[in-house]
Structure formats: structure tokens, C-alpha cells
Amino acid sequence: xxxxxxxxxxxxTDKTRDAIVRAAREIxxxxxxDGLTVRKIxxxxxxxxxxxxxxxxxKDGLVDVLFGEGxxxxxxxxxxxxxxxxxxxxxxxxxxxxxxxxxxxxQHYSLMFERPVPGYRPGHDAxxxxxxxxxxxxxxxxxxxxxxxxxxxxxxxTAISMWATCxxxxxxxxxxxxxxxxxxxxxxxxxxxxxxxxxxxx
Amino acid sequence: xxxxxxxxxxxxTDKTRDAIVRAAREIxxxxxxDGLTVRKIxxxxxxxxxxxxxxxxxKDGLVDVLFGEGxxxxxxxxxxxxxxxxxxxxxxxxxxxxxxxxxxxxQHYSLMFERPVPGYRPGHDAxxxxxxxxxxxxxxxxxxxxxxxxxxxxxxxTAISMWATCxxxxxxxxxxxxxxxxxxxxxxxxxxxxxxxxxxxx
Numbered sequence: 001x002x003x004x005x006x007x008x009x010x011x012x013t014d015k016t017r018d019a020i021v022r023a024a025r026e027i028x029x030x031x032x033x034d035g036l037t038v039r040k041i042x043x044x045x046x047x048x049x050x051x052x053x054x055x056x057x058x059k060d061g062l063v064d065v066l067f068g069e070g071x072x073x074x075x076x077x078x079x080x081x082x083x084x085x086x087x088x089x090x091x092x093x094x095x096x097x098x099x100x101x102x103x104x105x106x107q108h109y110s111l112m113f114e115r116p117v118p119g120y121r122p123g124h125d126a127x128x129x130x131x132x133x134x135x136x137x138x139x140x141x142x143x144x145x146x147x148x149x150x151x152x153x154x155x156x157x158t159a160i161s162m163w164a165t166c167x168x169x170x171x172x173x174x175x176x177x178x179x180x181x182x183x184x185x186x187x188x189x190x191x192x193x194x195x196x197x198x199x200x201x202x
Numbered sequence: 203x204x205x206x207x208x209x210x211x212x213x214x215t216d217k218t219r220d221a222i223v224r225a226a227r228e229i230x231x232x233x234x235x236d237g238l239t240v241r242k243i244x245x246x247x248x249x250x251x252x253x254x255x256x257x258x259x260x261k262d263g264l265v266d267v268l269f270g271e272g273x274x275x276x277x278x279x280x281x282x283x284x285x286x287x288x289x290x291x292x293x294x295x296x297x298x299x300x301x302x303x304x305x306x307x308x309q310h311y312s313l314m315f316e317r318p319v320p321g322y323r324p325g326h327d328a329x330x331x332x333x334x335x336x337x338x339x340x341x342x343x344x345x346x347x348x349x350x351x352x353x354x355x356x357x358x359x360t361a362i363s364m365w366a367t368c369x370x371x372x373x374x375x376x377x378x379x380x381x382x383x384x385x386x387x388x389x390x391x392x393x394x395x396x397x398x399x400x401x402x403x404x
Binding site: 112113114115131134156157160161163164165166167168169171172175176177178179182187190191193194195196197198199200 | 359362369374377379381393396401402
């Protein structure tokens with residue numbers, strides 16, 4: 001960042017940055033992660049490839065922005081499921097919100113969880129927001145543990161079990177990689193409930 | 203297939219076919235599904251692109267061979283887990299065999315379950331062998347249902363629940379898309395057991 005010498009220059013920089021991020025997002029949504037090249041993004045934004053490199057250091061910096069943005073959307077979706085005095089019902093709604101997020105944002109979802117961009121590793125800020133999403137789930141599980149409906153364990157570890165189950169179901173649904181005729185909404189709900197029931201004290 | 207006029211011609215056709223399949227398999231393993239182009243495969247096999255088109259109809263025909271081959275390997279892995287008089291323990295070993303298959307054959311696994319080749323749809327024979335793999339799991343679940351350790355339901359539906367859970371866990375492990383420091387072997391086993399316990403009569 002070559003610190004703006006005037007307010008006008010800063011504003012211009014922000015507008016350029018925004019235009020590049022918007023172009024990258026549109027390419028991601030329309031073409032998937034494979035479509036994300038610096039050349040395409042710069043061209044769609046109406047800027048030079050140098051503008052992309054100077055602001056984001058290259059493609060990975062932009063992928064990082066979209067990756068963090070995806071987790072921000074996921075956190076909002078999980079939190080919108082709400083909190084009642086029935087933690088298991090809350091977790092069920094969080095699970096449904098996770099599936100809805102994946103179906104509504106399949107390309108962000110791929111970027112976040114399938115890591116389709118060769119060589120890309122999320123940066124510190126992006127990982128922080130990713131971990132925050134897992135913590136929303138862990139907090140819900142901790143409430144169920146306190147209530148005694150889920151066995152006491154490290155909530156973060158239990159969150160991985162629940163997350164992986166949700167991920168497996170929605171991944172197969174989105175890939176179309178299962179026999180036809182499956183009622184995914186019902187199968188998703190029943191399987192998530194089975195994991196939670198299986199995690200109960202026994 | 204322009205039916206061989208002599209035994210020699212048939213043998214030659216088979217050798218060409220085998221060389222092309224072997225080249226496609228090697229490219230899949232080394233470069234992943236994105237590396238599968240008719241030009242690359244033909245070149246690696248030492249044949250013309252026409253040889254690929256005439257024998258397989260194009261890239262999708264070859265992908266179909268590798269897809270079916272992957273499911274054949276998976277069936278062998280699942281069946282090698284064996285059958286005892288403890289269906290739940292058998293299912294646990296089948297689950298472990300599934301994970302081992304995925305880790306040993308990540309590129310076949312991707313082809314089978316992530317559907318990374320745009321426009322590719324498995325043909326009839328490939329789908330038949332894919333369904334046979336799910337049936338191995340369904341048979342194991344049916345034995346547990348008969349024994350009363352898993353709730354009576356359509357085994358094929360219950361198999362989807364267990365399969366999706368295994369798939370979600372191993373997908374996150376292979377993508378490196380979870381916080382570091384997870385003991386995946388243990389998490390995998392505990393989560394699969396939780397699903398099975400959650401599917402028990404209640």
C-alpha cells in the first residue's frame with residue numbers, strides 16, 4: 001500500500017480494489033474456481049493485471065478474499081438459525097442452514113472446502129474467519145453438552161464430526177454422485193440427527 | 203468395433219486398448235482428472251487420437267473405464283473387510299477400508315465421487331458397478347438390522363447416511379480443509395460409530 005497522498009487517491013484505490021473483488025466474485029460464481037485467473041479478473045474489472053498484483057499480490061490474495069467472504073456468509077447463515085432453550089433443535093436448524101448455504105453458494109463452498117485452487121493456502125485472516133465458523137457449531141454443541149443431550153467431549157472435536165457429516169451429505173448432493181431419487185433434504189436431516197443421537201451419553 | 207478379420211487383428215486391438223487405458227490411468231494418478239485429455243492420453247500411449255476415439259468414443263468413454271475400475275477396487279476393499287457374527291464390527295472395518303481406499307487412490311476417488319470432469323455422466327455399466335459398491339454397504343447394514351443393532355429401515359437409504367458420513371470425513375482430510383492437528387483416523391472411527399449408534403433402535 002503506497003499510502004495515499006490525498007483523500008482522493010485513497011478513494012480511487014478503494015474503488016479499484018472493489019471493482020477487482022467484484023469481478024473475481026462474478027467469475028467465481030459464473031465459472032467456478034477454475035475460472036479465476038489474474039488476466040480474466042483484471043479484464044472483467046476493467047483494470048490492468050498490474051492493478052491486481054499491486055493490490056492482492058496475485059491470484060491467491062484474491063482467492064483469500066473470496067474464501068474469507070464465503071466463511072462470513074456461512075457464519076451469518078449459521079447464526080441466523082437462532083438460539084432457543086432446545087440446543088438439539090438449534091443444532092438441527094444450524095445443520096439445515098449449512099446445507100442451504102452450500103446449495104445457494106456452491107462455488108464459494110467449493111473454494112472453502114474442496115480447495116480446488118492448486119497451491120493456494122488460506123492466509124491468517126481467512127483462517128481466523130474459517131475457525132470462527134466452526135466455533136459457532138462448537139458453541140451449539142457445548143450448550144447441548146451442558147444440557148446433557150450430547151456426551152461431554154471437546155466441543156471442537158465433536159464439531160468436526162457434525163461438520164464432516166453435513167459436508168459429506170451436501171457434497172454428494174451437489175456432485176450428483178449418488179443414485180437418483182434420493183430425498184436429500186430428508187436424508188440430510190435424518191443423518192445429522194443420527195450423528196447427534198449417536199453422540200449422546202450411552 | 204470393426205470385427206477383427208483375423209485373430210491377430212483382434213489381439214492387436216486389445217493391446218492398443220490396454221495401452222490407452224494404462225496411459226489414461228497413469229495420467230489420472232499423476233496429474234488428476236484435469237490431466238485427462240485425448241491428446242495427452244494418445245501421446246502417452248504411443249497411439250493416435252483417432253485410436254482413442256475409435257475405441258472409446260472420446261474422453262468420456264475412457265473416464266467411464268477408470269470410473270468403473272475405481273468402483274471395482276472399492277468393492278474389493280469393502281469385501282476384504284470380511285464378515286463375522288458381529289455386524290457392527292464388520293461395518294466399522296468396512297468404514298476403515300473405505301477410508302484406506304480413498305487415501306490410497308485419491309484421484310480415482312475424486313473421479314468417482316466429486317465428478318470433476320465437466321459434462322461427464324457415467325454410462326450404464328459404470329453405474330452398475332457403482333451401485334454394487336453401495337450394495338456391499340447395504341448388505342452389511344441389513345445384517346445389523348436383522349440382528350437388531352441398527353433400526354429397521356430401507357438398507358439402501360441407511361447406506362447413504364453411512365456412506366455420506368465416511369465421504370465427508372475423508373474428503374475434508376484429503377482436501378486439508380480442516381484445522382490442523384486433527385487425528386483423522388480416530389475422528390473417522392468415532393464419527394462412523396456415532397452414526398451407527400444413532401441409527402440404533404431408540
